[in-house]
Amino acid sequence: MAAAACAGALAACGVPALGGTDEPKGGGRAPVPVNAKGECTGVPAPGDSRARQLRAMWIATVAGIDWPKDSDKTPEQQKAGYRRLLDTAQAMNLNAVFVQIRPNSDAFYKSPYEPWSQWITGTPGKDPGYDVLDFMVKESKARNLEFHAWFNPYRVSRQSDLKKLAPTSPARRNPGWVRKYGAGLWYDPGLPEVRDLATKAVLDVVAKYDIDAVHFDDYFYPYPESGEFPDGATFKTYGKGMKRDDWRRQNVDTLVRDLSRRIHQAKPWMRFGISPFGVWRNKRTDPAGSDTTALQSYDDIYGDTRKWIKQGWIDYVTPQLYWPIGDKRADYATLVKWWAGQVEGTKVQLSIGQAGYRVGEDAAWKRPEELSKHLTLNAKYPQVRGDVYFSATNLAANKLGFAARLRDDHYSRPAIPPMGRGGREPAAIQALETGAEAKGVRVQWRPAQGADAYAVYRADGKRPGCAPVDPGTLVATVRGGGIIDPSAKAGKTYTYYVTALDRTHRESPPGRGSTVTAGRG
Numbered sequence: 001m002a003a004a005a006c007a008g009a010l011a012a013c014g015v016p017a018l019g020g021t022d023e024p025k026g027g028g029r030a031p032v033p034v035n036a037k038g039e040c041t042g043v044p045a046p047g048d049s050r051a052r053q054l055r056a057m058w059i060a061t062v063a064g065i066d067w068p069k070d071s072d073k074t075p076e077q078q079k080a081g082y083r084r085l086l087d088t089a090q091a092m093n094l095n096a097v098f099v100q101i102r103p104n105s106d107a108f109y110k111s112p113y114e115p116w117s118q119w120i121t122g123t124p125g126k127d128p129g130y131d132v133l134d135f136m137v138k139e140s141k142a143r144n145l146e147f148h149a150w151f152n153p154y155r156v157s158r159q160s161d162l163k164k165l166a167p168t169s170p171a172r173r174n175p176g177w178v179r180k181y182g183a184g185l186w187y188d189p190g191l192p193e194v195r196d197l198a199t200k201a202v203l204d205v206v207a208k209y210d211i212d213a214v215h216f217d218d219y220f221y222p223y224p225e226s227g228e229f230p231d232g233a234t235f236k237t238y239g240k241g242m243k244r245d246d247w248r249r250q251n252v253d254t255l256v257r258d259l260s261r262r263i264h265q266a267k268p269w270m271r272f273g274i275s276p277f278g279v280w281r282n283k284r285t286d287p288a289g290s291d292t293t294a295l296q297s298y299d300d301i302y303g304d305t306r307k308w309i310k311q312g313w314i315d316y317v318t319p320q321l322y323w324p325i326g327d328k329r330a331d332y333a334t335l336v337k338w339w340a341g342q343v344e345g346t347k348v349q350l351s352i353g354q355a356g357y358r359v360g361e362d363a364a365w366k367r368p369e370e371l372s373k374h375l376t377l378n379a380k381y382p383q384v385r386g387d388v389y390f391s392a393t394n395l396a397a398n399k400l401g402f403a404a405r406l407r408d409d410h411y412s413r414p415a416i417p418p419m420g421r422g423g424r425e426p427a428a429i430q431a432l433e434t435g436a437e438a439k440g441v442r443v444q445w446r447p448a449q450g451a452d453a454y455a456v457y458r459a460d461g462k463r464p465g466c467a468p469v470d471p472g473t474l475v476a477t478v479r480g481g482g483i484i485d486p487s488a489k490a491g492k493t494y495t496y497y498v499t500a501l502d503r504t505h506r507e508s509p510p511g512r513g514s515t516v517t518a519g520r521g
Contacts, residue, residue, distance in 0.1 A: 040511065055096065061100040079135060125169070144453050252303055260272050264421075319352065354390070447480070
């Protein structure tokens, strides 16, 4: 996709998506049983590799940042808007979306604990007439995009009047849990009742919806404004002789640790990830910190992210490195190296939060290649397993052509996300068939039991029927039992291989390959 051809919205660039509505579904054939003998015994499963990357975008719902843009739209109009964002994800060859479903102690689903979010209909507590979360999850999965459910544990409202909340809001019913700070309302993280509410809200979604991960952002205690956060009475009751700063960190630690345990008890394969502020501590404050001079999450919002990594309480960490390379306060290059060092030797996967929203802001961000350079730098560190962009609207707008540049330089092919915890290798597919058609090459196979998705690889020329797959030849990841590959060049010969993936992205060996010469249109 040429950047010059994509000066407008990225979703309008016409990047072909493999599969889609023309995708064959496996012909109704019964799945290959898990214990079935593979067609290519002795050929190994691909396993993990540097080719695997998390590629994602945040979809922020608070204040309509990304979606729904207008709360007065009909459900069908809202759904169309969400689908357009997913079109952008597909155009960019992303493989996940991080969607905000509990922005202000409210819900984008029918919750037994909290009211419907005002950001859906414009009215706190009003039923939108459809299960918003169920719709979002199913639409995302239909495009084989992971769905990370994004919760804010402590934020109550962006305004300070409790009476403007829904009558059923826990904050309105329990005003003693709420603190006014800055221009908004916050739950007091030191209260056990607040931790219990956040935990119940998360576990309710984990139990009811087919999400892939639970996600928190950088908001724990509020960012410093004028004056001290008013938790003096809570500290007096629960502080037990601790220093207040240590006590606040302990409150957040307790939520993170206990919630991690409860999520993995409910669904051992599910991931729990956090996207913290990009600086843990500055080196001048703590020798273990980064060589930066920025706000510190450890000291200012009481998030000890480094501890969560070392303790293994989280499955992935996505620090928000929203500075350019060479920034005097917080150099992107310095911070990537520091975070890579924190996850080294742990089981915590590192992805980087990228500031798509900053493109065009000032001299450094007026360079459309800035974010592309970030990804080039990331490649020096094997610990970096991907990137997440804030936010979806910015990727779709493609300001200065930055998103098209990312696609051209780094995302020309799809990618499988890194393997998660647990999981079981699914059966290998069988009976792969290919055929030349007017729209491209038809690739169809017998599905495999235990498979959540499939990876389609395309090698040039005639290759052996049974052979290891090269991760660099991946052309699609899909659900169902087949695709139409529209990118095959007329008259050219290819050999296709297909593997099965479980929901943790554990991959099977390939089935027997199939060679075909693409039609001439």
